[in-house]
Amino acid sequence: MRVKLKSGPDQRKFIERIEELSGENVFACYQCGRCSAGCPMASEMDLLPNQIIRMVQMGLDEEVLRSKTLYLCASCFTCESRCPKGIDMARVMEAVRHVLDPKGQDAFGPCELTPELARELPQQVLVSVFRKFAK
Amino acid sequence: MKLHYYPGCTLKDKTTGLDISTREAMKRLDVELVEPDGWTCCGAEYPLTGEKIAGLAAPIRVLRQVRDEGGDIVVTTCSFCYSVLKRSNKALRDDPVKRKRINAFLRDDIQIDPLTKERTTGFADYNGEVQVLHLLEYLRDRVGFPRVRERIKRDLGMLPVAAYYGCRLLRPKEEMGFDEPDSPHLFEEFLEAVGCAAVDYPFKQECCGSYLAVSMPDAATEASYRVLRSAKMNGARAITVTCPLCFYNLDHRQETIKTAYLDFAGLPVLFFTQLLAWALGVDKALLGLGDHKVPADALFVERPAPEVRT
Incomplete structure (x- = not known):
């Protein structure tokens, strides 16, 4: 490269x-x-x-x-x-x-979830994905 | 005997099967599980950068509550909770700066009694007094696998089962100290103790895709497929997990995996406590098999245990 x-x-x-x-x-x-x-x-x-x-x-x-x-x-x-x-x-x-990103933009935030998915997903995955990828 | 048990958020809602079967199984081993009063979510992720120290507050509050209730051990079954509680506990034991900062923050907690409305504050510092154990460690070290064997009421008929460790139980090795990260055997010892035949396969400590199932679903589908295919190719009739997220990725997303990879025909996913509870004589209705997307009922065949077991 x-x-x-x-x-x-x-x-x-x-x-x-x-x-x-x-x-x-x-x-x-x-x-x-x-x-x-x-x-x-x-x-x-x-x-x-x-x-x-x-x-x-x-x-x-x-x-x-x-x-x-x-x-x-x-x-x-x-x-x-x-x-x-x-x-x-x-x-x-x-x-x-x-x-x-000091401006504080989410790489993956709550608005990217559909309501159906949010109902099905285990809580821990939501907590961890936002901890990792949201500001 | 009373034992502090931290179920964690997911077990109370999405994967109640893990919670129910744990309670029923431990009852049969004469252990009464007690939840620490007012427990909260542990935070699911241990903060990996030094500056995100606030992530330690929630798990330390849980551990401090266990200590204040007179407990010296807390057991968990969820791999994420286990990892966060154990690593936070170790951080407070080993790092005087973190210990001082977290205790300075938590000292002023206010606890309000829901009945008397009495306010308590001024909590004593927590210095890592409680020991965090996974239920598998507790069964090996405190109960002992020979004693588990003595209590077995049903024969699982040497069912070939794959043990899936996933990521959080084993690594980082220095902090978790659960087993050898590249050649673990504790889970297999457990499966043999309850009357299954442990299947050896190379993907038992590989990642299932974890939280990428939400943000990068295709990458997680591939990772989960690799684990399931490897277990199946090595002769497993079911795969056992300890973590609700591994369960979600391997069980709930199996339809997606089958659509993406046509050579995969499906494999039931079980929690380790469901096998334990069944072997100890718990009723099938109390195993919590209703949460499973891949039917696992057929694996539990009523067969009394032979009289003599070693």
């Missing part, structure tokens, strides 16, 4: 913010790819988990924040349990979602 490298205070701030929010050292990653190999949602993703973390390392904020991968992470922690460097990728994903 071809990417244009950037370097500046914005990039540094982005990386620091992700590390602060997630509590993970993103530079520990050496791109072995085990997170992407085990990810149950990898087939649907435009950027694989290891590509996301590489782009965070390079401070490519716009590319990461545009990715639909952020909304395909089910926080199943398969990547966390397999990472040889002990990085919790689910925390990195959550941190990226957190900085994503």
Whole structure:
């Protein structure tokens, strides 16, 4: 994949913010790819988990924040349990979602549910999907 | 014996089968389940970023109530509740900053007695005193599988059943400490204790799609299909779950899965407590099989247990 490298205070701030929010050292990653190999949602993703973390390392904020991968992470922690460097990728994903939209737009909000679906769904799925994807 | 039991929101409404069968089964094991007074939703998701500390308030309030009622253990059956309660409890034990901030916030809670209208406030700090256990852990460590075997009244005839762990029971390993994340065996031990034959299959700890069933239904359909197909290909006649969301994805969405993947013919989905309750002699009407979209009635055949069991 071809990417244009950037370097500046914005990039540094982005990386620091992700590390602060997630509590993970993103530079520990050496791109072995085990997170992407085990990810149950990898087939649907435009950027694989290891590509996301590489782009965070390079401070490519716009590319990461545009990715639909952020909304395909089910926080199943398969990547966390397999990472040889002990990085919790689910925390990195959550941190990226957190900085994503300061204006407060829902990626998936209550208005996207039909009344029939809302009646059928178990409560816990509604609580968790809004916790993850709504502001 | 009394034991604190946190059912969680979904068990009181959408998956009452899990709640009823748990209560009936535990009665047969001489355990009386008591709900903590005034419990609320645990929040379903443990906050993964350090700044969303408010997400810890709800689960800690539940745990503090258990402690104030004199309980030292709380059991849950839902994987999401188990994960949130256990991780929040550990966070308060290990992280002095979180402990201080959450306690400073919860100290000023006001509790109003519904009858006397008396107001209580000034709660004592909670420091992680309660132990959070999943019912499977409780059965293994406190009741013991040999004792479960002794109480068995009905023979399940070595029914081949697949144990489905899903994501939240096992991971993250350091925080959950439930079993080995890549080669778990607790659920299989349980199934063998109640008289089933545990089916080994490679997708038992894979994700079913979780909450993506709402926001990205196609992705969740594929993930659930992979789990069900793998269980079926390895000879399972049913798949057992602990989580109401896994149940929704595997059972309620099975029609969608069948439409999308024509090679899949269907597989009944059960809660682990339904098998336990049936084996312990609970009436079929009390298993809560009415919630199932895929009929599971035929799996429960009346057969008395043989006299001698080891």
